[in-house]
Every structure is written in structure tokens, then in C-alpha cells.
Amino acid sequence: MQLNPWALVGVGLVTAAASYLGRRTSQFARPTDDFLVARRMVRSRRNASAISGEYLCAASVLGVSGLVLKDGADALWYPIGFTAGFLALGVFVAAPLRRSGAYTIPDFVEARLGSAGLRRTSTCFVLALGLVYLVPQLQGVNLALTAIAPGAEAWWGPVAVIVLLVVNIVWGGMRAATLVQAFHHWIKLFALAIPAFFLCAVFLGSGGSGATGGLGDEAPPEFTEETTVTVRTDVVLHVGEPTTVHALDREPAGPRLWSPGVDYPVREGERLLFPAASDVPVVSDAATDNASWLRPTEDGDEVWWTYSVIVATFLGTMGLPHVLARFYTNPDGRAARRTTVQVLLLVGLFYLFPILLGALSRLYVPELLVTGETDAAVLRVPTAMLPGVAGQLVVAVLAAGAFTAFVSTSSGLLVSVAGMVATDLLWNRTRDFAIAVVVVAGVATAGAVVLPLDDLVHTVGLAFALAASTFCPLLLLGIWWRRLTWVGALLGMLVGGLGVLTAIGFHVASRLTGMDVPWFVTQPALLTVPAALLTTVIVSLATARRVPGDVDVVMLQLHAPDHLGFMRDGSTRSRSGGALDADASGRHRSL
Incomplete structure (x- = not known):
């Protein structure tokens, strides 16, 4: 591998453009509402672009292609699940959550169930989820920089990116992040779409077969030369x-x-x-020949693992704090639901291109199946198909898209998690927001440098499992079941969340020691999500006397049509227990 100066230039241009947009927007960001929910004035189309921008992470840009290269048909469940998750979010959660008037998940929890202890527990799980999700984003930065600048130190890429993010976020908060993330979405989409079309044209022009033969050949891929x-x-x-x-x-x-x-x-x-x-030999968990690569697995453990992936990705989206925070920025519930439909379109379109690039990678860079660096497939296949400057230019475009994925997702996570910490745990909102951003970013960066690198999609899948096992049951039952109690919600969250965190601990240990672990350690959602739901329901029924007295009023607020005027725009709660609310003129008053 050689240094690719064009890729470094592309990354630099994207960084400069994003920093400029963030700086320009931050000049108009003053009140607390700007930092947390962008004054609740973000329209559906821009919000859909921003959600897509921060949702399509390193796992989407690099990891999906790497899994397609390695696992073939079995890998398709990830992009399907990542997209379909927004369908469940739009049907069950988006509009009622916006009508709740909350800033954060803990805000919604306390408003619905009236428990400070449950609020603190949800805060802890938001922090855990944010860190689990941030670490693979920062590890993806190092992977991308290693592919375009061989010999780079493993720590300086994540550190440089996190410093850039902290500066941009502290300047402008959510309002600056919205425009930057919308910009990042379109950069990512075109940065993958244009090279994918171009490389497919090269592939078809070569007769429809790559360096290792055709994908329809049932035999394993081959090295055509020594x-x-x-x-x-x-x-x-x-x-x-x-x-x-x-x-x-x-x-x-x-x-x-x-x-x-x-x-x-x-x-x-x-x-x-x-x-x-x-x-071509393959790493132990990859398909050894094209015949099995083209067909879904029929092995018992692999089937259960696939179902677990489906549960995690379908239900995990509605528990991601950085995605849910976006719906607080819509003007009303109808706009939140319309935003979700538009996100479905944008995300579904995007995932076509990593799949194409992963299939091309199996034909042109089979050596990645030997080294285990399948996540780098997107950045290696252009130079294998197009030697010389042409291939380097295509890599430059793809590297710019990959870099925007790291920056946009990490930015959204930092804003949502730090906003929650500043809102729930600290005093001075604006100053403490900056402190929270720095602390969370520092912990995530240390984890990215110290922990072993795994497949990006697998690691992000664990974050989805944590979201699906904690906040998904809480939101679904809190919005649609009036008999939910804070005791049931608390125990259900603990059962699901601690189950996933235990699995993550064993998974990290297996990466460090090389020991084999069962399928439910690498993806536990199939067990932890039903366990959390059943625990929540059973305990709530057993503690029926603890149903909040104002449940009918809250449920009316969540489900009444927007034009009836029941929706309230509550703000962050103060340390004394009060909150800020907006009257019809937009001025804020203390309740």
C-alpha cells in the first residue's frame, strides 16, 4: 500500500467545509434551545437529511461492504434491519414522542412515569449506549486512515477527529449540528453512489467477471497470480x-x-x-466458497444469530438517543412522522451502494479474506480495479464519504449524550454542555485506542441490541400501554440492559483471549429483548397501584392530534425540579 495524497485532500476538503458550516451556523446559536433542540424549528426535509447523516455511520459505509465481502447473503440482514427500523419508529414512536415535549429520553421517562430513580437509570444506559456506539466510529477513523496513509499511528486519527467534533459542537450545539449533518448525508450518498456506478461500469466492461472469476462460480475465489x-x-x-x-x-x-x-x-x-x-483461504467466520456465499446459512447457531440481528436492528433504532433527539427538533408530531418516511427513502437508497461495492470486493480484493481487514474493502477495491491515478481518485471520493460518516454519527451521539448529561446531572446548561461533550469524547477516544478492533457492523449491532433491550420496551409500553409502572419499567430496563452489557463484556474478553463464545454473546438481542418486555409487563401488572395518577392526561397529550393543542414544548428540568415551557409567542417561562 502507498500513500494516497488525493484521499487526504478529499478528507481535508470535507473537514474544512463542515467546519465552516458549523461555524457560520453557530454565530446565530444563543439560547439553550439552540444547543439542545434547535428551537424546535427544523423542517422535515432538512431533519430527514440530518437524521440520515448521523445514522449512516462507519458500519454503514465500511462495515456493510466488508460483511458482504465476507458473508454474502447473510450480511444483507444488516442493511435491511437498519432501514426497517425507521418503519417501526415512524409507526409507533415518532409523533407521540414529539408531542411529549421532552428534550431527552430521561425527560420523557420522568414525565410519563414520575420516577427520579428511573430517570437516573435511563441516564446511565444512555451514557453506556453512547459509548458503545462511539467506539467503533472512532476505530473506523483509524481503519480508513490506515488504508489511505499506511504507517500512521493508531491513536492520532481518532484524537484528531474527536478534537474537531468537540470544537464544532461546543460552538453551535444542535443547531449547528443539524446543518452539518444534512450536508454530510448528501456527501456520503454521492461519495458512494458515483464510485459504485463507475466501478460497476468497469466491471461490466471487463466482461462481467473479476480477478477471481465470477460470483456465480460455486468454487472458492482464486488468486489468479502468485x-x-x-x-x-x-x-x-x-x-x-x-x-x-x-x-x-x-x-x-x-x-x-x-x-x-x-x-x-x-x-x-x-x-x-x-x-x-x-x-483463497478465509477467516474462520466467513463463507469459504461462492456457493455458500450466495445462499443464506442453514446452520442452527447461525440461524439463531441471524434472528437476533433482525430483532436488534428492527427494534434498536427506536432506542437510539441521537436519532430520537432529532424528533424533538420538529415543529409538531405530524412533521416528525413525515420526517421518518423521508428517512426511510434516503436510508434505503443509500444501502444499495455498499452492497454493490462489497460484491465487487469479493471479485477483486480476495486477499482481505485472508488478512481479516474486510472493513477496508470499500477503500481497496478501486485501486484493484483501476491501477494508477484513476483508482486513487475514486478512493479519494470514497474516503471523503467514509470520513463524513465518522464525523456525522459521532457528532450526533456527542450532542445527544452530552445534552442529556448537562440537562440531568449538571447546573449551568450551556457551560456544562461543553464540559459533558469533552468528558464523553475523551472516554470514547480512550476506548477506541485501547480496545481490540472487531467488525464494525458487529460492534454497532451490539449497540442496537442495547437500545432494543432498554429503551425500545420502555418507549413502546410507555406510549401505548397505560398500565405501565415505574417499577416494571425499571426492572425491565435492568434485565435487558445488564444482559446486553454482560454479553459485551464477554465479547471483548473473547477478542482479547481468542476464546470461542456462543452466538448469543456476539448478538444477544433475541434473548434480552423478550426478557426485558416480559419483565416490564409482569412487574407492572404486579404493581398496578403504582400507575401514575395523571396517566390519562399524559396519554391524551401523546396521542391527541396536533391541531387540538394538547402538545406542550417542555424544556430541560431545573435542579429544583422545575421546567421551562414555551407559550404561544415563543417566550419561555418557568413552571
Whole structure:
């Protein structure tokens, strides 16, 4: 790999443009409402672009293509679930949540159930979810920079990005973030769409087959010429058919015959030489041949894991704090629902292109199946298809899109999590918002540097599992079931949230030690979401006397049509328990 100066220029231009937009918008941001909910004046089309901008993260731009390269048909459930999650959000949550008038999830929890203890618990889980989601974004920064600037230190990319984000967010808060994230969405869309169309044209012009043959060939992909691969992280490799491999850094020297069904561990830094026409080995959890790559898995554990992914992605979207915070910025419930429909269109369109790039990657960069760096497929396939300056220019466009994914999602997460901390735990709202941004960003950056790198989509999938197991049951039952009690909500959140956090702990340990773990550790949502729902319902029924006395008034506020005037725009609660509310003229008064 060589330094790609065009990619660095592309990243620099996107960074400069985003910083300029954030700075210009921040000049008009003064009240607390600007920092937290952009004065609730963001219209549906801009808000849909902003939601898409911060929702389409590193896992969407790099991780989906990497999973398609590795797993084929089984990987398609991720983009399907990421998109379909907005359908459930729009049907069940978007409009009532906006009518609640809350700034944050803890605001909604206390307004609905009247429990300060439940509010503090939800605050802890918002923080945990934000950190789990932020870490893979910052690790994706390092992955992208390594692909375009080999030899770069592992820490400086995440640190540079987080400093940029903190400065932009502290200047302008939500109002600046809205315009920047809308800008980022369109940059990401065109940065993937244009190269995808161009590379597909090159592929069709070459006769519809890549360097390793065609995807319709049932045999494993092959190296068409003698190839040396340097493994950059510890991996375990499998082969689908007997394959001759030269381990250049092991004694005794000479060829070795690898057999199907055997684990072959390879350490970081080792070099493997593959003769021409030899089959491509794959990392242990990848499809070994194109026939299995094209078909969904039929293995029992893999099927259960797939169902767990479906549950996490379908239901997790409605529990993501940085997505829900966007609906507080709409003028009313109708605009919130209209925003969700537009997001469905934007996100569904976007995911077509990572899938195409992942399929092309299997044809042109099969060596990534050996090294385990499948998340870098988007940034490697252009130069494999187009050697020279043309390929570098395509990489530059894709790198700019990937970088905007890191920045926009991380920005949205920092704004929502820091806004919650400043609102619920601190005193001076504007100053404490800045302090919260710095603290959360610092912890996430340390985690990104210290923790081992996993597939970006798998890590983000754990964040979705945490959201689906905590806030999804709380929001669904809180909005649609009047018999919910704070005791049931609290215990359900603890059962689901602690279950997922325990699985995350075992997952990290498995990455550090190399031990095998069952499927429900890598994706526990199929177990934790039903457990959280059942616990919430059963305990609520057992504590029926604790149903809030004002439940009928609150439910009317959540579900009454906007034009009837029941919607209230509450603001952040003060330390003394009061809140700010807006009267018809837009002035704020203390309740």
C-alpha cells in the first residue's frame, strides 16, 4: 500500500467545509434551545437529511461492504434491519414522542412515569449506549486512515477527529449540528453512489467477471497470480478445498498443504505466499466458497444469530438517543412522522451502494479474506480495479464519504449524550454542555485506542441490541400501554440492559483471549429483548397501584392530534425540579 495524497485532500476538503458550516451556523446559536433542540424549528426535509447523516455511520459505509465481502447473503440482514427500523419508529414512536415535549429520553421517562430513580437509570444506559456506539466510529477513523496513509499511528486519527467534533459542537450545539449533518448525508450518498456506478461500469466492461472469476462460480475465489499476503492482525483461517500455502516466516520453509475443516491460526505480521490458481483461504467466520456465499446459512447457531440481528436492528433504532433527539427538533408530531418516511427513502437508497461495492470486493480484493481487514474493502477495491491515478481518485471520493460518516454519527451521539448529561446531572446548561461533550469524547477516544478492533457492523449491532433491550420496551409500553409502572419499567430496563452489557463484556474478553463464545454473546438481542418486555409487563401488572395518577392526561397529550393543542414544548428540568415551557409567542417561562 502507498500513500494516497488525493484521499487526504478529499478528507481535508470535507473537514474544512463542515467546519465552516458549523461555524457560520453557530454565530446565530444563543439560547439553550439552540444547543439542545434547535428551537424546535427544523423542517422535515432538512431533519430527514440530518437524521440520515448521523445514522449512516462507519458500519454503514465500511462495515456493510466488508460483511458482504465476507458473508454474502447473510450480511444483507444488516442493511435491511437498519432501514426497517425507521418503519417501526415512524409507526409507533415518532409523533407521540414529539408531542411529549421532552428534550431527552430521561425527560420523557420522568414525565410519563414520575420516577427520579428511573430517570437516573435511563441516564446511565444512555451514557453506556453512547459509548458503545462511539467506539467503533472512532476505530473506523483509524481503519480508513490506515488504508489511505499506511504507517500512521493508531491513536492520532481518532484524537484528531474527536478534537474537531468537540470544537464544532461546543460552538453551535444542535443547531449547528443539524446543518452539518444534512450536508454530510448528501456527501456520503454521492461519495458512494458515483464510485459504485463507475466501478460497476468497469466491471461490466471487463466482461462481467473479476480477478477471481465470477460470483456465480460455486468454487472458492482464486488468486489468479502468485500473491504474497501480510496478515496485520491475529486470525484463524479456513479453506474450502485442499490448498498449498507457503508460510514465509515459519520454519521449516517450504509449501504446506492446508485441508478443509482445520483451523489455521496466523499471527500478526506473518506473510503467506499463494501460488497462482490457488484457492483463497478465509477467516474462520466467513463463507469459504461462492456457493455458500450466495445462499443464506442453514446452520442452527447461525440461524439463531441471524434472528437476533433482525430483532436488534428492527427494534434498536427506536432506542437510539441521537436519532430520537432529532424528533424533538420538529415543529409538531405530524412533521416528525413525515420526517421518518423521508428517512426511510434516503436510508434505503443509500444501502444499495455498499452492497454493490462489497460484491465487487469479493471479485477483486480476495486477499482481505485472508488478512481479516474486510472493513477496508470499500477503500481497496478501486485501486484493484483501476491501477494508477484513476483508482486513487475514486478512493479519494470514497474516503471523503467514509470520513463524513465518522464525523456525522459521532457528532450526533456527542450532542445527544452530552445534552442529556448537562440537562440531568449538571447546573449551568450551556457551560456544562461543553464540559459533558469533552468528558464523553475523551472516554470514547480512550476506548477506541485501547480496545481490540472487531467488525464494525458487529460492534454497532451490539449497540442496537442495547437500545432494543432498554429503551425500545420502555418507549413502546410507555406510549401505548397505560398500565405501565415505574417499577416494571425499571426492572425491565435492568434485565435487558445488564444482559446486553454482560454479553459485551464477554465479547471483548473473547477478542482479547481468542476464546470461542456462543452466538448469543456476539448478538444477544433475541434473548434480552423478550426478557426485558416480559419483565416490564409482569412487574407492572404486579404493581398496578403504582400507575401514575395523571396517566390519562399524559396519554391524551401523546396521542391527541396536533391541531387540538394538547402538545406542550417542555424544556430541560431545573435542579429544583422545575421546567421551562414555551407559550404561544415563543417566550419561555418557568413552571
